[in-house]
Amino acid sequence: MNEPNQISLCLVEDDPEIGELLRLVIQHSPGFHCERVFTNGEAACAQLPMLNPDIVLLDIGLPDINGIECLIKLRSIMPGTDFVILSVLQDDDSLFNALKAGARGYLLKDTPPAELIAALHELRDGGAPMSPSIARRIVSSFHKSADSVLTDREQTILQQLCDGHDYQVIARALYISGHTVRSHIKNIYKKLEVSSRAEVVSKAMKDRLI
Amino acid sequence: MNEPNQISLCLVEDDPEIGELLRLVIQHSPGFHCERVFTNGEAACAQLPMLNPDIVLLDIGLPDINGIECLIKLRSIMPGTDFVILSVLQDDDSLFNALKAGARGYLLKDTPPAELIAALHELRDGGAPMSPSIARRIVSSFHKSADSVLTDREQTILQQLCDGHDYQVIARALYISGHTVRSHIKNIYKKLEVSSRAEVVSKAMKDRLI
DNA sequence: GGCAAATTGACCCATATGTGGGATTGTCGG
DNA sequence: CCGACAATCCCACATATGGGTCAATTTGCC
Numbered sequence: 001m002n003e004p005n006q007i008s009l010c011l012v013e014d015d016p017e018i019g020e021l022l023r024l025v026i027q028h029s030p031g032f033h034c035e036r037v038f039t040n041g042e043a044a045c046a047q048l049p050m051l052n053p054d055i056v057l058l059d060i061g062l063p064d065i066n067g068i069e070c071l072i073k074l075r076s077i078m079p080g081t082d083f084v085i086l087s088v089l090q091d092d093d094s095l096f097n098a099l100k101a102g103a104r105g106y107l108l109k110d111t112p113p114a115e116l117i118a119a120l121h122e123l124r125d126g127g128a129p130m131s132p133s134i135a136r137r138i139v140s141s142f143h144k145s146a147d148s149v150l151t152d153r154e155q156t157i158l159q160q161l162c163d164g165h166d167y168q169v170i171a172r173a174l175y176i177s178g179h180t181v182r183s184h185i186k187n188i189y190k191k192l193e194v195s196s197r198a199e200v201v202s203k204a205m206k207d208r209l210i
Numbered sequence: 211m212n213e214p215n216q217i218s219l220c221l222v223e224d225d226p227e228i229g230e231l232l233r234l235v236i237q238h239s240p241g242f243h244c245e246r247v248f249t250n251g252e253a254a255c256a257q258l259p260m261l262n263p264d265i266v267l268l269d270i271g272l273p274d275i276n277g278i279e280c281l282i283k284l285r286s287i288m289p290g291t292d293f294v295i296l297s298v299l300q301d302d303d304s305l306f307n308a309l310k311a312g313a314r315g316y317l318l319k320d321t322p323p324a325e326l327i328a329a330l331h332e333l334r335d336g337g338a339p340m341s342p343s344i345a346r347r348i349v350s351s352f353h354k355s356a357d358s359v360l361t362d363r364e365q366t367i368l369q370q371l372c373d374g375h376d377y378q379v380i381a382r383a384l385y386i387s388g389h390t391v392r393s394h395i396k397n398i399y400k401k402l403e404v405s406s407r408a409e410v411v412s413k414a415m416k417d418r419l420i
Numbered sequence: 421g422g423c424a425a426a427t428t429g430a431c432c433c434a435t436a437t438g439t440g441g442g443a444t445t446g447t448c449g450g
Numbered sequence: 451c452c453g454a455c456a457a458t459c460c461c462a463c464a465t466a467t468g469g470g471t472c473a474a475t476t477t478g479c480c
Contacts, residue, residue: 139315144311
């Protein structure tokens with residue numbers, strides 16, 4: 001059906017005008033072929049597996065099914081397809097849930113056509129196209145929080161806790177008594193406002209304390 | 211000292227030839243001014259805080275101090291400076307440790323001069339420049355592992371564990387008995403090869419099981 | 421129908437953990 | 451010099467947790 005060597009795309013975009021605009025932009029770019037534009041999540045989930053395009057540009061704010069829900073449903077049954085979010089939404093939940101769900105890129109709707117096409121090339125060359133502000137947010141999410149409320153010693157203990165060591169093991173590793181370890185842990189719990197191993201590990205990893 | 215509106219850079223690069231090449235590339239780009247090229251980590255750590263450039267391009271494989279160590283030392287005392295890694299290294303440890311240490315970008319040494327300059331512009335425009343393969347690795351690191359060994363119910367329980375709930379709370383939340391929760395947890399421990407709350411939460415978050 | 425796996429529930433027991441104290445020593449800044 | 455804080459150590463007690471074992475019920479699949 002397609003020209004050989006052409007990369008096939010589908011769009012999922014509820015605004016017909018924007019969808020049509022995007023379709024034209026892609027259609028006029030050599031090497032790319034826009035198969036279809038879906039305007040709701042239901043139809044996209046039902047028919048995308050049959051079309052099995054190389055790339056799907058996926059909006060998040062759809063009238064029926066959330067775009068991320070579509071992604072979760074589709075990704076496992078379309079392993080050869082790269083899903084890229086194309087949305088106005090840039091809140092943390094949308095961004096990181098989309099990434100967790102398997103998005104290979106995240107572009108904002110204000111991306112100029114030329115950059116959109118560049119992003120598609122980058123995707124097919126093994127990259128992961130992101131709008132600059134999105135890239136910044138993703139990279140920043142790795143940054144260790146600089147000024148911790150914890151002392152150096154408490155940081156060390158926290159690291160040991162996150163490695164799953166019980167306090168006898170920690171005591172031996174740090175050449176201090178088990179009692180001391182427990183004291184430190186009590187202080188850590190107070191400072192981080194938690195009250196169990198699971199909570200402290202969870203909070204430490206979520207807040208990038210280690 | 212600088213032209214107004216010029217962005218000042220420093221390089222940390224142990225190979226003098228490459229360093230000089232990069233300096234020339236940057237120097238000939240309008241809007242950028244290359245202040246200095248350091249060829250070892252010691253000198254860079256000592257003198258960068260005085261120069262306080264807008265951007266530092268930082269190699270990782272240095273003869274004395276590891277580039278990431280430099281980054282850890284310098285970032286807290288140079289909050290206005292953007293550090294970007296420029297390295298041949300692309301192993302997971304180098305990449306993710308650099309990000310944790312506060313790198314704002316990660317470029318590979320094979321980046322063509324034009325793209326390097328584009329990356330500098332992107333950085334100053336609020337982005338986070340990355341080589342495509344690096345971007346792909348970073349984005350992939352968020353992906354939830356698709357085929358878990360855990361059953362649906364075990365996934366649910368694991369989620370609860372990661373939220374720091376004890377098993378009485380989990381039992382009430384899921385309308386099942388505490389004994390059942392314990393059974394599930396025991397099965398989870400066996401499958402994930404762990405033997406404590408801390409370990410299971412740690413593994414779940416590291417392996418993106420939740 | 422029958423088997424395997426998932427889900428649910430239960431018991432016992434040793435140990436780890438969380439919480440409440442209290443105490444000593446050293447360091448650092450005012 | 452003194453107060454605040456970090457780091458060390460100790461005691462006691464109630465509860466949570468991990469390990470072993472067993473079994474009923476449901477579900478899906480051959």
